Amino acid sequence: xxxxxxxxxxxxxxxxxxxxxxxxxxxxxxxxxxxxxxxxxxxxxxxxxxxxxxxxxxxxxxxxxxxxxxxxxxxxxxxxxxxxxxxxxxxxxxxxxxxxxxxxxxxxxxxxxxxxxxxxxxxxxxxxxxxxxxxxxxxxxxxxxxxxxxxxxxxxxxxxx
Amino acid sequence: xxxxxxxxxxxxxxxxxxxxxxxxxxxxxxxxxxxxxxxxxxxxxxxxxxxxxxxxxxxxxxxxxxxxxxxxxxxxxxxxxxxxxxxxxxxxxxxxxxxxxxxxxxxxxxxxxxxxxxxxxxxxxxxxxxxxxxxxxxxxxxxxxxxxxxxxxxxxxxxxx
Amino acid sequence: xxxxxxxxxxxxxxxxxxxxxxxxxxxxxxxxxxxxxxxxxxxxxxxxxxxxxxxxxxxxxxxxxxxxxxxxxxxxxxxxxxxxxxxxxxxxxxxxxxxxxxxxxxxxxxxxxxxxxxxxxxxxxxxxxxxxxxxxxxxxxxxxxxxxxxxxxxxxxxxxx
Amino acid sequence: xxxxxxxxxxxxxxxxxxxxxxxxxxxxxxxxxxxxxxxxxxxxxxxxxxxxxxxxxxxxxxxxxxxxxxxxxxxxxxxxxxxxxxxxxxxxxxxxxxxxxxxxxxxxxxxxxxxxxxxxxxxxxxxxxxxxxxxxxxxxxxxxxxxxxxxxxxxxxxxxx
Numbered sequence: 312x313x314x315x316x317x318x319x320x321x322x323x324x325x326x327x328x329x330x331x332x333x334x335x336x337x338x339x340x341x342x343x344x345x346x347x348x349x350x351x352x353x354x355x356x357x358x359x360x361x362x363x364x365x366x367x368x369x370x371x372x373x374x375x376x377x378x379x380x381x382x383x384x385x386x387x388x389x390x391x392x393x394x395x396x397x398x399x400x401x402x403x404x405x406x407x408x409x410x411x412x413x414x415x416x417x418x419x420x421x422x423x424x425x426x427x428x429x430x431x432x433x434x435x436x437x438x439x440x441x442x443x444x445x446x447x448x449x450x451x452x453x454x455x456x457x458x459x460x461x462x463x464x465x466x467x468x469x470x471x472x
Numbered sequence: 473x474x475x476x477x478x479x480x481x482x483x484x485x486x487x488x489x490x491x492x493x494x495x496x497x498x499x500x501x502x503x504x505x506x507x508x509x510x511x512x513x514x515x516x517x518x519x520x521x522x523x524x525x526x527x528x529x530x531x532x533x534x535x536x537x538x539x540x541x542x543x544x545x546x547x548x549x550x551x552x553x554x555x556x557x558x559x560x561x562x563x564x565x566x567x568x569x570x571x572x573x574x575x576x577x578x579x580x581x582x583x584x585x586x587x588x589x590x591x592x593x594x595x596x597x598x599x600x601x602x603x604x605x606x607x608x609x610x611x612x613x614x615x616x617x618x619x620x621x622x623x624x625x626x627x628x629x630x631x632x633x
Numbered sequence: 634x635x636x637x638x639x640x641x642x643x644x645x646x647x648x649x650x651x652x653x654x655x656x657x658x659x660x661x662x663x664x665x666x667x668x669x670x671x672x673x674x675x676x677x678x679x680x681x682x683x684x685x686x687x688x689x690x691x692x693x694x695x696x697x698x699x700x701x702x703x704x705x706x707x708x709x710x711x712x713x714x715x716x717x718x719x720x721x722x723x724x725x726x727x728x729x730x731x732x733x734x735x736x737x738x739x740x741x742x743x744x745x746x747x748x749x750x751x752x753x754x755x756x757x758x759x760x761x762x763x764x765x766x767x768x769x770x771x772x773x774x775x776x777x778x779x780x781x782x783x784x785x786x787x788x789x790x791x792x793x794x
Numbered sequence: 795x796x797x798x799x800x801x802x803x804x805x806x807x808x809x810x811x812x813x814x815x816x817x818x819x820x821x822x823x824x825x826x827x828x829x830x831x832x833x834x835x836x837x838x839x840x841x842x843x844x845x846x847x848x849x850x851x852x853x854x855x856x857x858x859x860x861x862x863x864x865x866x867x868x869x870x871x872x873x874x875x876x877x878x879x880x881x882x883x884x885x886x887x888x889x890x891x892x893x894x895x896x897x898x899x900x901x902x903x904x905x906x907x908x909x910x911x912x913x914x915x916x917x918x919x920x921x922x923x924x925x926x927x928x929x930x931x932x933x934x935x936x937x938x939x940x941x942x943x944x945x946x947x948x949x950x951x952x953x954x955x
Contacts, residue, residue, distance in 0.1 A: 356554070
């Protein structure tokens with residue numbers, strides 16, 4: 312049930328190869344704010360969704376693209392489904408990493424996978440996924456846009472039919 | 473894939489019976505803050521986890537108990553797993569309802585189910601669950617505490633063995 | 634330095650008259666979420682700005698208007714200046730009140746005053762103000778809109794020239 | 795009324811000297827998250843308090859100390875007073891800087907000053923201050939702790955008597 316996550320190889324631009332699966336992930340470091348903690352003395356669970364966002368944006372930026380290109384097309388990528396599994400906790404001021412990678416691409420949806428880890432302790436905190444669709448300003452669902460398809464296909468995700 | 477949710481009967485203390493399943497849910501109303509919205513003009517996905525918290529706390533309060541009793545025992549109920557499925561969006565100032573009910577109880581974990589709905593439009597926005605464990609101040613996992621077991625058993629959730 | 638705040642008279646629609654000043658305030662009740670707390674075990678300071686927003690929206694709603702009317706004119710009311718003074722703290726699940734009232738109206742700006750109080754303990758937690766201007770979608774500053782001027786003038790704030 | 799802020803000289807460890815005043819500030823860069831934006835398409839005002847926190851923590855870390863040392867003494871530094879003035883807005887994904895510096899030190903309180911700026915555009919977004927006191931776990935006010943006095947005095951803030 313517990314997820315393993317070991318880095319087999321470091322690549323340029325903060326990409327890494329995961330041991331075992333061979334998956335390529337992008338790593339983005341960040342610090343836990345006091346604002347992110349709660350009365351239990353640890354990061355409040357909802358804030359890991361912001362860390363997932365940091366990971367997703369970091370991955371897209373590392374490919375040389377930006378979500379702003381999607382916005383410029385008049386499109387949005389709302390989340391339609393997500394899951395988070397919590398294995399350990401984080402404290403104020405901890406230096407953490409969020410690892411993100413494209414997971415799947417279908418005609419009208421696509422998904423990312425995430426691992427939030429305390430690299431110093433080699434400890435996974437949270438892992439999960441988000442599934443997104445593509446909509447316009449009238450909130451009509453459209454096929455996944457070319458910017459996103461290019462990002463996923465360059466990365467090596469085969470488009471499902 | 474789309475969830476249905478219809479109220480068959482209103483009960484005292486903001487409880488309702490769901491049509492079809494016969495499940496008993498607690499309803500808590502709230503308003504969407506400007507702070508909860510994002511650049512897409514709708515509620516940012518992570519904020520639905522706060523609405524789930526509003527639902528969970530409202531349910532516990534309606535049973536006459538409080539999470540503060542759990543805290544007074546030196547215990548916490550961190551989330552170990554959660555899922556959210558998004559069906560529609562909410563705008564600033566919308567008056568919404570979050571419905572919450574106990575879903576399952578096992579020796580070392582328990583779970584809640586949630587539906588966030590715009591009752592005026594009869595539209596489900598988000599549904600999902602959270603699974604919790606019970607830990608002490610040293611973050612050791614313990615059997616589910618008596619306060620929580622009493623709440624779940626009074627409500628009618630059979631304890632799994 | 635410490636602010637006093639006593640209610641002299643209750644009015645319909647959750648308005649009250651303050652003892653001493655004779656100011657009329659609108660009261661809106663709310664509960665502290667676990668999400669609002671931080672590692673120090675109390676509400677994180679930035680969250681009081683959300684409580685100010687709850688107070689401001691509650692006041693406007695009680696006048697029979699809504700910020701949505703301002704939006705429908707293609708206008709926004711960004712904050713240009715704010716101050717918060719903290720006198721005491723709040724715990725998880727506390728039932729608090731935010732009191733809000735219009736403070737001043739000038740040709741291109743207007744302001745609200747707030748008091749967040751634990752009514753049960755008779756304890757002021759935070760008080761402060763926000764000063765807003767009125768802009769259009771191109772973020773050009775405009776004279777204060779008629780909706781807001783009507784709200785302030787109905788309430789009894791004399792427009793400064 | 796508009797604040798000026800120009801960097802006269804870059805120093806090691808992301809410190810800078812401000813033109814005109816000669817003040818020494820610490821600079822910390824960060825990116826605007828989608829989570830930080832609101833329906834008006836810009837950063838929601840309360841989130842600048844998180845950016846102030848990023849600035850304050852970055853400054854303390856650059857001095858080789860940490861707020862965790864204060865916590866280890868059983869102490870907290872709650873905010874007792876703050877002000878924020880807003881001059882311009884920020885968009886999603888903007889790369890911003892928060893500049894922070896110690897402002898004053900008195901027997902029972904101390905304060906920081908902040909400027910949030912879009913360095914690329916040379917545009918100040920928000921500036922302000924926070925005033926803190928020092929309390930123990932029973933929330934009793936104590937003289938400012940030695941860790942903080944050392945940070946402020948090393949930095950050159952003369953202690954007021």
